[in-house]
Amino acid sequence: MDRVTVFHLTRVRRLPLIEEEGLRTRADLSDLLGPPDELDRAAPGAYAHGRRVSAYLERDHAEQHVDEHGPGLVTYTVDPRKTLAVPSRHRDGSPAGYWENARPLAAWLGEGTPPDDLEVHVNVPVRAKHVRLHAPLVRDADLGEYAPLVSAVADEDRLSAKALMHLAVIASSDDFDSSSFTAAAALAWRDEPDPADLLAELLEVDPDKVASAALAEYGAAAPDATKRLREVLEDTREWADENGMPHGRGILARTAVVLEGVADETPRAEPSDDEPAAEQVQGERQ
Numbered sequence: 001m002d003r004v005t006v007f008h009l010t011r012v013r014r015l016p017l018i019e020e021e022g023l024r025t026r027a028d029l030s031d032l033l034g035p036p037d038e039l040d041r042a043a044p045g046a047y048a049h050g051r052r053v054s055a056y057l058e059r060d061h062a063e064q065h066v067d068e069h070g071p072g073l074v075t076y077t078v079d080p081r082k083t084l085a086v087p088s089r090h091r092d093g094s095p096a097g098y099w100e101n102a103r104p105l106a107a108w109l110g111e112g113t114p115p116d117d118l119e120v121h122v123n124v125p126v127r128a129k130h131v132r133l134h135a136p137l138v139r140d141a142d143l144g145e146y147a148p149l150v151s152a153v154a155d156e157d158r159l160s161a162k163a164l165m166h167l168a169v170i171a172s173s174d175d176f177d178s179s180s181f182t183a184a185a186a187l188a189w190r191d192e193p194d195p196a197d198l199l200a201e202l203l204e205v206d207p208d209k210v211a212s213a214a215l216a217e218y219g220a221a222a223p224d225a226t227k228r229l230r231e232v233l234e235d236t237r238e239w240a241d242e243n244g245m246p247h248g249r250g251i252l253a254r255t256a257v258v259l260e261g262v263a264d265e266t267p268r269a270e271p272s273d274d275e276p277a278a279e280q281v282q283g284e285r286q
Contacts, residue, residue: 001106003077006055006120007062011070012136012185013176016259018074022128026050042095044102046123047084053126057085057105057118063137071137072185076126080106088117133189136182143186144179149222150186153214158194160214161187163207166255167229170236174261183225208237208247 008023026033026040027050036050043052055076056062062073085105090098102121108114135154140147146168153161168184175181195201202210211233219226233251240250 001080001109004057004080004083004105004109005075005077006057007059008053008055008074008076009062009065009069009137010072010074011177012072012138012182013262014070015072015074015133015136015185015189016262018072018128018131019133020128022131023053023074023076023126025123025125026052026054028125039091039095039098042099043121044099047099047121051123052121053124054119054121056088057114057120058116061088061117066137071142073134073137074131075134076131078105078120078122080104080109082122084121085114085118086121087115088119089115132193135190136185138182138186142179142182144183145222145224145228146179146183146186147222149218149225150183152218152221154187155190155192157214157218158190158198159201159205159210160218161190162194162198162202163210163251164214164229166207166251167211167232167236169255169258170251171228171232172258174258176262180228203248206246206248207251208233211251 010018027036030036030050040050040052041048043049056065081104083105084102085108086098086102090101105114105118105120108118143150149164153164165184165187168180168187172178172181172184211229215226215230215233219230236250236254237247239254240247243250243253245253
């Protein structure tokens with residue numbers, strides 16, 4: 001049976017670390033999200049106590065839960081034979097009742113059109129090489145003054161978008177729930193994958209030059225955001241001069257410093273040597 005793409009939602013601030021490290025289980029993130037709840041304690045066998053990564057089978061249904069989980073959109077594929085699935089509607093009952101309705105995803109698919117509210121669960125982390133980040137499901141209100149700039153450049157000019165993303169990260173000033181950081185995520189990831197050589201092209205042309213040209217070309221669409229990003233660009237040039245590095249390298253270095261703050265706020269739990277990859281999970285019930 002072919003692997004199936006599923007849709008995971010998360011807060012925007014978690015996207016950079018997910019791109020680097022993949023998706024951790026609910027148990028691994030207990031320091032961030034609180035201890036596993038009653039639903040997790042009622043889960044069967046290897047899924048118990050938060051040992052799960054969860055997603056939705058249908059994107060349309062996932063989009064109905066953005067306010068609950070966050071607008072960050074991540075996809076990965078699962079083996080239907082090794083994945084548990086439960087219709088969301090069963091969350092309205094008891095935790096034990098929810099899991100009593102769990103079946104391998106393959107069983108749901110084998111009956112024809114599956115319920116459109118299926119939640120799917122694997123019981124180990126999903127490694128970074130198996131995940132793909134998409135354009136976050138944000139609204140103009142989430143982007144604030146950056147909304148016109150994101151609209152103008154994010155899909156139209158990926159090289160400029162990547163350069164402006166760095167400036168927006170720096171502009172966030174470690175506020176990972178700000179419109180600046182949200183705009184950075186919207187510039188960084190889109191539904192279509194970037195060309196494989198995009199980063200190399202950015203480094204070759206120089207991030208400082210690309211960002212400056214992008215602000216000149218697209219800045220009129222969002223004057224307030226452009227003013228803020230120009231200030232960040234000038235401050236970064238001064239910072240780079242003080243630290244004896246080229247301006248383009250300075251943009252990358254300051255971005256890295258900010259993103260280290262995201263990592264510091266997110267607990268990390270490395271898989272053990274005998275922990276299988278996600279595609280090896282046995283979707284058994286015990």
